[in-house]
Amino acid sequence: MSEQERIQRPKATRSRExxxxxxxxxxxxxxxxxxxxxxxxxxxxxxxxxAEEFVRNYIxxxxx
Amino acid sequence: MALPKVVGIETEFGIRGGPDxxxxxxxxxxxxxxxxxxxxxxxxxxxxESPGRDARDLVAGPSxxxxxxxxxxNAVLPNGARFYVDHAHPEYSSPECRTPLQAVLYDxxxxxxxxxxxAEANAELPPAQHIGxxxxxxxxxxxxxxxxxxxxxxxxxxxxxxxVAMVPHFVSRQVVVGAGKVGAExxxxxxxxxxxxxxxxxxxxxxxxxxxxxxRRPIINTRDEPHGDPSRFRRLHVIxxxxxxxxxxxxxxxxxTALLLAALEDEGLGAFPSPPREPxxxxxxxxxxxxxxxTIELESGVAWTAWDLxxxxxxxxxxxxxxxxxxxxAEPDEVAFLLVQWREMLDGVRDDHEAVADRVDWVAKRRxxxxxxxxxxxxxxxxxxxxxxxxxxxVDPARSLAARVGLRALHASGxxxxxxxxxxxxxxxxxxxxxxxxxxxxxxxxxxxxxVFDLGTGPLxxxxxxxxxxxxxxxxxxxxxxxxxxRDLLAALEG
Numbered sequence: 001m002s003e004q005e006r007i008q009r010p011k012a013t014r015s016r017e018x019x020x021x022x023x024x025x026x027x028x029x030x031x032x033x034x035x036x037x038x039x040x041x042x043x044x045x046x047x048x049x050x051a052e053e054f055v056r057n058y059i060x061x062x063x064x
Numbered sequence: 065m066a067l068p069k070v071v072g073i074e075t076e077f078g079i080r081g082g083p084d085x086x087x088x089x090x091x092x093x094x095x096x097x098x099x100x101x102x103x104x105x106x107x108x109x110x111x112x113e114s115p116g117r118d119a120r121d122l123v124a125g126p127s128x129x130x131x132x133x134x135x136x137x138n139a140v141l142p143n144g145a146r147f148y149v150d151h152a153h154p155e156y157s158s159p160e161c162r163t164p165l166q167a168v169l170y171d172x173x174x175x176x177x178x179x180x181x182x183a184e185a186n187a188e189l190p191p192a193q194h195i196g197x198x199x200x201x202x203x204x205x206x207x208x209x210x211x212x213x214x215x216x217x218x219x220x221x222x223x224x225x226x227x228v229a230m231v232p233h234f235v236s237r238q239v240v241v242g243a244g245k246v247g248a249e250x251x252x253x254x255x256x257x258x259x260x261x262x263x264x265x266x267x268x269x270x271x272x273x274x275x276x277x278x279x280r281r282p283i284i285n286t287r288d289e290p291h292g293d294p295s296r297f298r299r300l301h302v303i304x305x306x307x308x309x310x311x312x313x314x315x316x317x318x319x320x321t322a323l324l325l326a327a328l329e330d331e332g333l334g335a336f337p338s339p340p341r342e343p344x345x346x347x348x349x350x351x352x353x354x355x356x357x358x359t360i361e362l363e364s365g366v367a368w369t370a371w372d373l374x375x376x377x378x379x380x381x382x383x384x385x386x387x388x389x390x391x392x393x394a395e396p397d398e399v400a401f402l403l404v405q406w407r408e409m410l411d412g413v414r415d416d417h418e419a420v421a422d423r424v425d426w427v428a429k430r431r432x433x434x435x436x437x438x439x440x441x442x443x444x445x446x447x448x449x450x451x452x453x454x455x456x457x458x459v460d461p462a463r464s465l466a467a468r469v470g471l472r473a474l475h476a477s478g479x480x481x482x483x484x485x486x487x488x489x490x491x492x493x494x495x496x497x498x499x500x501x502x503x504x505x506x507x508x509x510x511x512x513x514x515x516v517f518d519l520g521t522g523p524l525x526x527x528x529x530x531x532x533x534x535x536x537x538x539x540x541x542x543x544x545x546x547x548x549x550x551r552d553l554l555a556a557l558e559g
Contacts, residue, residue: 032418036435042468043432043452051451055204058454061087061152063076063209064277064303 066329066392067297069322070160070216070491070532071167073314075307076153076209077178077459078198083189087152090185090195092137094154095147097188098181099139106140106500108148109509109516109526112291118275119223119288119298140510142485142501143170144493147177151278153209154178154197159493160214160512160532163394164318164402166488168311169475173483175199178459180484199307200457201264204450206249208268210277211307215322216532217298218329219290226300227273227284229328231339232362233321234283234304235347236373238263239356240409241317243306244426246433246453247445248352258352259444260433262426264306266351272343277303283343291512293530300325304347309457309466311474312405312423319393319402323381326392331384337376338364354430356414374410378403422472429456432469495535498544499527499553506550517550525554 048054082090136149144159156174161167178197186194202208217226242262248254253267261267274282283304290297302321308314327335339362340346346360350370359367368376382403384390390399405423412420413427421428433449442448456465475483487497492513499507499515508524509516517525529535547553 036431039432039468039470040435040439043436043465046463046465046468047448047455048451048463052447055447055450055454058078058080058198058203059205060078060203060207060209062207062278063151063153064212 066326067216067218068162068533069326069393070162070214071164071318071322072158072160072214073167073171073174073318074155074157074210074212074214075171075174075199076150076155076211078200078203078209078457079153079195080198081189081193081195083193088136088149091149091152091154093185093189094178094181094195094197095137095139095149097184098147098177099137101180101184106138106504106507107509108138108140108146109511109514112511112513114289115287116275117288119286140496140500140507141177142487142497143173143483144487144491144497144500145170145174145177147174147181151209154181159487159497160491161488161493162490163398164315164322165394165398165474167318168314169480169483170488171314172311172475172480175459176480176484179461182459196463197459198454198457199309199459200243200454201307202245202249202268204245204247204249204454208265208281210265210303211305212277213302213305213318213321215300215302215325216292217300217325219294219296219298221298221329223286223298225328225333226325228339229324229333229336230300230321231272231283231343232337232373233324233377234302235340235343235360236350236370236377237317237320238266238306238347238351238426239370239374239413240320240406240424241306241308241313242266242351242426243308243313243457244429244453246449253348253352256352260354260426260430261351262354263351265304266347269304269344269347283347292532297532306425307457308425309464310423310425310428310471312409312472313425315402315474316406316409319399320377320381320406322393323385323390323399323402324377326390327380327384329392330388335380335383337368337373337380338362338366354426371410371414378406378410381406422470425466428466428469428471429453432456432465489537490533492529492532492535494537495527495529495540498540499550502544502547503550503553517554519551519554525558527554527557 079087079090138148146157158170182197243264245261245264248258250267270280271282273284275286285301285303287301290299341361341363356371359369385399409420417427421431458464461467487493506517508518513530515527
């Protein structure tokens with residue numbers, strides 16, 4: 001779930017029945033997964049397109 | 065009493081691209097492009113360099129010290145750092161700093177320098193030849209380059225005691241401050257087919273103690289080049305670290321090591337854990353185990369994990385700080401901060417990776433490598449995973465993955481920017497940096513322990529700075545304020 005979806009969800013439509021007990025560790029896991037998904041999206045945007053060539057051509061002379 | 069732990073970090077950066085693909089050409093372009101921004105590039109004075117001097121009295125067998133290349137590009141920066149071409153890499157050697165947090169500030173200032181240098185060099189190159197820089201330690205093909213730390217240590221501490229005290233730390237600290245690596249690159253490690261290692265550097269180490277830094281790399285380097293009064297000072301030159309992108313990891317890397325060295329100086333070997341029976345094998349095997357459950361045998365006969373060793377060392381450092389305040393390392397608040405971070409990172413790597421993914425580089429990197437691998441169902445050897453590893457270390461903020469994973473900051477960006485042009489005020493780097501900033505036309509060469517002036521007439525004037533703890537703002541700020549010209553400074557110093 002994106003940040004925007006979370007914010008736009010109208011609070012007024014929630015009824016008491018919608019309120020379920022959330023175990024803190026479960027919600028934390030969901031949040032972590034959402035954060036990681038966002039991060040992986042961002043990595044997709046900036047990661048070198050031709051990874052194979054990029055990795056192959058990265059050759060260094062040894063240093064200290 | 066423990067000596068104040070003057071610390072510094074030297075980082076060799078990986079480099080790609082350039083007009084002819086030759087890393088020496090590209091590195092030279094990067095350094096000279098940056099040096100041009102300064103009034104005049106300042107030479108390095110090699111008179112006092114002695115990388116072949118060995119801290120042990122006798123060296124068994126042939127031993128090859130690194131060759132000093134005096135013809136390559138070099139600049140001394142107004143913050144007291146040295147920026148130059150070392151072998152086939154641009155290297156930034158931070159100014160001498162008085163505390164670990166200050167050294168982190170100047171390490172990050174170095175990242176700024178490299179970013180600007182890269183932009184300056186690329187402005188004159190066609191896009192196809194643009195240079196990229198990487199704050200990492202290996203190319204994934206068996207070539208490694210260093211991120212070295214330096215610590216001021218009392219000369220009268222027996223070198224053998226330094227070895228016994230510090231080997232357990234250098235073998236095990238990778239669980240907290242390792243930068244992480246996808247796969248393996250040397251034959252002995254590839255056999256284990258690791259998907260991920262804790263450390264960039266671990267598999268490149270072959271000896272416990274030795275003089276070399278470019279081959280047969282030792283866990284403890286014996287280069288005896290104090291860059292100061294050799295009767296009082298030793299500079300422990302630590303070559304085993306990974307270059308960290310996490311500022312907190314850099315702080316803990318320096319802070320933990322400085323605390324242990326101070327504890328050794330003040331209280332001796334008594335509380336230190338037994339060293340591993342086979343340090344090199346231990347170092348390598350621990351790197352291969354992100355579960356942190358692998359044990360190694362200590363000389364005492366017990367089997368410990370790297371975590372056990374770090375836990376023992378943390379308690380040693382913490383007890384020492386409680387007893388003495390550890391003023392040799394930093395002010396009480398900073399010492400407390402370093403110990404808390406070290407503790408939290410240590411507990412986090414065992415119990416809760418997500419809690420320390422904002423501080424532990426290998427955890428942050430492994431999180432995105434594993435996440436990406438799971439998302440696209442990739443083989444562990446997929447080039448995209450290695451690309452993530454490389455790009456984690458990219459100096460270019462538009463490409464850096466470390467800049468995106470949410471690493472916790474230690475210093476405000478404005479403070480880091482200021483540290484590019486102003487030196488630390490509580491070491492001799494203050495004197496060097498002020499000389500370079502104020503009298504750029506008159507300083508012809510500098511070195512860690514001297515600044516050389518040419519006033520245009522008469523002989524060159526060499527001002528020695530043999531004590532890393534003098535030449536501070538407290539001792540020289542008035543001198544500089546009353547010396548508009550270099551000749552005024554020299555007259556005041558010589559008068």
